[in-house]
Amino acid sequence: MKINILNKNEHELKIELVGADHGICNLLQKKILLDENVDLAGYDVPHPLASNPIIYVRMKGKSKPQDTLLAAAKTAIADTEEFTKALEKALKV
Numbered sequence: 001m002k003i004n005i006l007n008k009n010e011h012e013l014k015i016e017l018v019g020a021d022h023g024i025c026n027l028l029q030k031k032i033l034l035d036e037n038v039d040l041a042g043y044d045v046p047h048p049l050a051s052n053p054i055i056y057v058r059m060k061g062k063s064k065p066q067d068t069l070l071a072a073a074k075t076a077i078a079d080t081e082e083f084t085k086a087l088e089k090a091l092k093v
Helices: 022-032 065-091
Strands: 002-008 012-018 038-044 054-059
Touching: 012 065, 022 038, 022 054, 022 065, 054 065
Parallel strands: none
Antiparallel strands: 002 012, 012 054, 038 054
16 A cells, blocks of 8 residues: 655644555544544545545644554554454354
8 A cells, every 4th residue: 555645744644545445544534533632534535436545634732643643553453453363263263
């Protein structure tokens, strides 16, 4: 996956996820919104047949949007690993 930085400043981050879909974007959005310092977070797919998703994060205070996005990605990975272990146990794999 390629990530293009569209806009980055002290309080805002806007990135394009080349080749991504709603699944990863929705998961990241939900994890980002858990941070109480987030003012706004969302994603958009400008055209479903010809566009890559764009994730936007705006922060309150002195928190950095890139730190929040990275933490959200790490939390998503940890949740996925936990789910995989639980599924393997349930399926007795």
